[in-house]
Amino acid sequence: MTAKPQAACDVWCKTAKVAADGERTRRLMTANQDRDMSDIKLTVNGRAEQRTCAPNTLLSEFLRETLGLTGTHVGCDTSQCGACTVIVDGRSVKSCTMLALEAEGAVVMTIEGVAKADGSLHPVQEAFRAHHALQCGFCTPGMVMASVALLQRTPDPTDAQVRHGLEGNMCRCTGYQNIVDAVLASAKSLRSAAQ
Numbered sequence: 001m002t003a004k005p006q007a008a009c010d011v012w013c014k015t016a017k018v019a020a021d022g023e024r025t026r027r028l029m030t031a032n033q034d035r036d037m038s039d040i041k042l043t044v045n046g047r048a049e050q051r052t053c054a055p056n057t058l059l060s061e062f063l064r065e066t067l068g069l070t071g072t073h074v075g076c077d078t079s080q081c082g083a084c085t086v087i088v089d090g091r092s093v094k095s096c097t098m099l100a101l102e103a104e105g106a107v108v109m110t111i112e113g114v115a116k117a118d119g120s121l122h123p124v125q126e127a128f129r130a131h132h133a134l135q136c137g138f139c140t141p142g143m144v145m146a147s148v149a150l151l152q153r154t155p156d157p158t159d160a161q162v163r164h165g166l167e168g169n170m171c172r173c174t175g176y177q178n179i180v181d182a183v184l185a186s187a188k189s190l191r192s193a194a195q
């Protein structure tokens, strides 16, 4: 027998072994996850939720895959882009940086919970529309959530405060100026509505 077929056989055997090892690892991880599933109770967009999830489930995954709230976008999974921003107990949080189980008992708001029950837009959403503060829209859910949280703690922000408050959110389309304009305009309309 020549060396060449033997080498091919070795490669095939190694490939098959790697595939088998990968499958064994995948089954083991799934079994461990099933064994370690934990209950979680929290309130999302005003609705009480009780589910089970694996300990390594990110809040972004839980919202999108378990609750089907796909308005929370995932642009990087490495805490860079802010597309996954939601509000947890009044604070804006990048949901890819938090485990779902860390939100046990929390009150969470996602982009799906921002508009009023009758479907009318939140003033921040309305201002984003009016000021052309979005183009492709991928960053927009995170931008809106970060803006809503910013205006809850700083109702009358300066231009610099808006820029600082949104510095964790990236937009590849707009150049940011229209987003800043929209947040300042919505701050004004929220203040007027509160008087």
Ligand code: FES
Residues within 6 Å of the ligand: 073, 074, 075, 076, 077, 078, 079, 080, 081, 082, 083, 084, 085, 094, 095, 096, 097
């Ligand atoms: S997906 Fe969370 S910061 Fe980018």
Ligand code: FES
Residues within 6 Å of the ligand: 133, 134, 135, 136, 137, 138, 139, 140, 170, 171, 172, 173, 174
């Ligand atoms: S509108 Fe496209 S990334 Fe912001």
